[in-house]
Amino acid sequence: MPTLRLAALIACLxxxxxxxxxxxxxxxxxxxVGVQDYAELTDLTRTQADADGYAAxxxxxxxxxxxxxxxxxxxxxxxxxxxxxxxSIAPGDQVVFVFSGHGWSNGTENYLAFADAxxxxxESLLKKKTxxxxxxxxxxxxxxxxxxxxxIFDACRDNPFDAGTMAGFDKGLARVxxxxxxxxxxxxxxxxxxxxxxxNRDPSPYSVFTRTLLPKLQDPDLPLxxxxxxxxxxxxxxxxxxxxxxxxxxxSDVSMHFCFSGxxxxxxxxxxxxxxxxxxxxxxxxTKGRDPCTGYQGYLDAHPGGQFVDRVQKLFxxxxxxxxxxxxxxxxxxxxxxxxxxxxxxxxxxxxFQDCDDxxxxxxxxxxxxxxxxxxxxxxxxxxxxxxxxxxxxxRFAIGITEITFAQYQFCQMEGGCTERAINDRGYGKGxxxxxxxxxxxxxxxxxxxxxxxGTHTYRLPTEAEWEYAARGGRAGMTYYWEGSEIEACKHxxxxxxxxxxxxEWRAExxxxxxxxxxxxxxxxxxxxxxxxxxMFGNMSEWVEDCYxxxxxxxxxxxxxxxxxxxxxxxxRGGSWNGRNEWARIAIRDSDRPDYPASNxxxxxxxxxx
Numbered sequence: 001m002p003t004l005r006l007a008a009l010i011a012c013l014x015x016x017x018x019x020x021x022x023x024x025x026x027x028x029x030x031x032x033v034g035v036q037d038y039a040e041l042t043d044l045t046r047t048q049a050d051a052d053g054y055a056a057x058x059x060x061x062x063x064x065x066x067x068x069x070x071x072x073x074x075x076x077x078x079x080x081x082x083x084x085x086x087x088s089i090a091p092g093d094q095v096v097f098v099f100s101g102h103g104w105s106n107g108t109e110n111y112l113a114f115a116d117a118x119x120x121x122x123e124s125l126l127k128k129k130t131x132x133x134x135x136x137x138x139x140x141x142x143x144x145x146x147x148x149x150x151x152i153f154d155a156c157r158d159n160p161f162d163a164g165t166m167a168g169f170d171k172g173l174a175r176v177x178x179x180x181x182x183x184x185x186x187x188x189x190x191x192x193x194x195x196x197x198x199x200n201r202d203p204s205p206y207s208v209f210t211r212t213l214l215p216k217l218q219d220p221d222l223p224l225x226x227x228x229x230x231x232x233x234x235x236x237x238x239x240x241x242x243x244x245x246x247x248x249x250x251x252s253d254v255s256m257h258f259c260f261s262g263x264x265x266x267x268x269x270x271x272x273x274x275x276x277x278x279x280x281x282x283x284x285x286x287t288k289g290r291d292p293c294t295g296y297q298g299y300l301d302a303h304p305g306g307q308f309v310d311r312v313q314k315l316f317x318x319x320x321x322x323x324x325x326x327x328x329x330x331x332x333x334x335x336x337x338x339x340x341x342x343x344x345x346x347x348x349x350x351x352x353f354q355d356c357d358d359x360x361x362x363x364x365x366x367x368x369x370x371x372x373x374x375x376x377x378x379x380x381x382x383x384x385x386x387x388x389x390x391x392x393x394x395x396r397f398a399i400g401i402t403e404i405t406f407a408q409y410q411f412c413q414m415e416g417g418c419t420e421r422a423i424n425d426r427g428y429g430k431g432x433x434x435x436x437x438x439x440x441x442x443x444x445x446x447x448x449x450x451x452x453x454x455g456t457h458t459y460r461l462p463t464e465a466e467w468e469y470a471a472r473g474g475r476a477g478m479t480y481y482w483e484g485s486e487i488e489a490c491k492h493x494x495x496x497x498x499x500x501x502x503x504x505e506w507r508a509e510x511x512x513x514x515x516x517x518x519x520x521x522x523x524x525x526x527x528x529x530x531x532x533x534x535x536m537f538g539n540m541s542e543w544v545e546d547c548y549x550x551x552x553x554x555x556x557x558x559x560x561x562x563x564x565x566x567x568x569x570x571x572x573r574g575g576s577w578n579g580r581n582e583w584a585r586i587a588i589r590d591s592d593r594p595d596y597p598a599s600n601x602x603x604x605x606x607x608x609x610x
Contacts (some may be wrong), residue, residue: 103155417449493538540602548591
């Protein structure tokens with residue numbers, strides 16, 4: 001338990017701290033750690049580069065003695081290094097603490113996650129397996145009586161834990177008030193996510209926050225707080241251009257006029273954005289009444305090899321017509337389509353990809369033929385006549401490895417791509433659990449937004465044929481994608497089992513096994529099917545593209561969606577957390593009104609591969 005371990009390590013050093021001379025010291029000491037590769041949590045991409053950048057800035061430019069924790073430390077490794085660092089601090093020292101990695105908040109305390117942090121754990125256990133910022137970092141530094149403390153936390157990427165938190169912090173860190181010569185800066189505000197990059201082709205090795213702050217640390221004559229404040233404004237502008245809401249949070253008990261050299265500059269606190277970035281921000285921030293196409297074309301004229309050219313090309317293609325002045329004069333949409341086609345062509349069968357940090361992870365499925373429907377032995381044809389076997393041939397496509405989560409859907413809402421309304425989770429949990437109570441129309445809205453976000457792939461709901469092909473995982477004649485008795489079901493999917501029956505007293509008979517999840521479960525919690533797809537027959541029943549028509553007479557044989565004018569019902573496939581085992585059969589079909597939300601219905605997405 002970090003609290004007890006760290007307390008014990010600190011206690012071992014108490015005598016040496018007590019006996020240390022109280023003479024004024026003016027040493028500069030920095031402790032810098034980045035965590036990028038996690039054993040269970042989602043890996044990050046720029047945290048080690050961020051940490052290296054801070055180490056160089058404070059060490060080379062500002063004459064700090066830097067402790068750069070190597071690798072991706074576990075909680076124990078961090079605590080051992082940190083206690084040694086604490087022992088080096090003398091009264092009057094200037095101290096910097098920098099962390100880049102995952103973090104979470106319960107609304108009152110912020111916690112840092114190291115390489116061994118668990119993915120699935122109740123909040124009470126998470127507090128023991130992660131390190132509290134105020135109690136075990138800031139307070140322990142303050143006890144050494146430094147003259148200045150700078151704490152930088154780029155740990156606002158999201159809440160990576162499946163269980164979520166009781167306070168409802170899906171992302172970001174809570175505000176911490178600075179005291180006693182301390183300045184604290186978080187890379188994003190409460191319930192905001194900090195961006196790693198502005199686009200998939202973003203050339204910067206640093207996160208959006210770090211790239212704006214590092215230049216401010218090059219000059220010891222710059223006043224500290226105004227420099228941090230200038231970085232905050234630049235981050236907000238850059239993020240808004242994507243668009244994404246991110247404004248770093250600063251609390252300070254340091255004089256506005258403090259600088260490291262003691263010979264502080266007046267006037268502008270920090271250099272402005274470079275010309276390329278400044279123009280990108282200007283043309284993408286969206287001034288009301290302004291023609292955006294003129295701005296996009298102006299950027300492409302001024303910076304044909306600029307770092308944001310791919311993003312501006314996509315915006316131009318979506319919004320404007322006519323030629324695009326980059327290289328040879330070709331149609332704007334053609335430039336984007338060529339880039340997209342090249343990206344899609346590079347994807348092989350069973351490759352996985354993810355078009356953005358908040359986009360679903362996809363797997364490419366191969367061309368194939370399969371027998372769609374159910375054999376007579378799977379059901380009573382008199383009661384269940386609608387699923388006769390028929391051959392379907394499909395082209396390549398990619399499908400979501402998991403169902404869309406609350407976190408992914410709420411990000412779409414935050415970005416303005418999905419209808420802004422409170423999605424009721426009925427107390428089952430949000431975060432990494434599958435989104436529920438979303439209508440077919442809202443699911444379609446999400447796919448349209450995802451297509452715009454990607455700029456590479458066209459996203460949509462799966463057709464019925466694609467869903468069943470994916471669910472079978474290349475195995476013909478399977479009633480379920482697992483074999484054995486129904487007791488085995490709890491290893492493979494989240495259905496109406498003993499824990500659900502006990503808590504909610506459903507009238508239906510429960511499966512005689514217990515997975516410990518009475519309602520929804522975090523996506524990816526069960527054994528995947530042979531193609532690596534999770535929850536194809538449990539957790540949520542899933543909307544599909546097709547208009548629901550009873551029976552398969554006249555159904556397409558090329559895997560396309562079945563449509564009908566004035567469609568009254570849309571198809572639903574797969575079992576759910578409150579459904580019996582027979583409703584989890586691969587071939588079973590269901591339907592509902594496209595405007596109907598339900599607590600047992602969600603969706604996953606398909607990306608077209610042409």
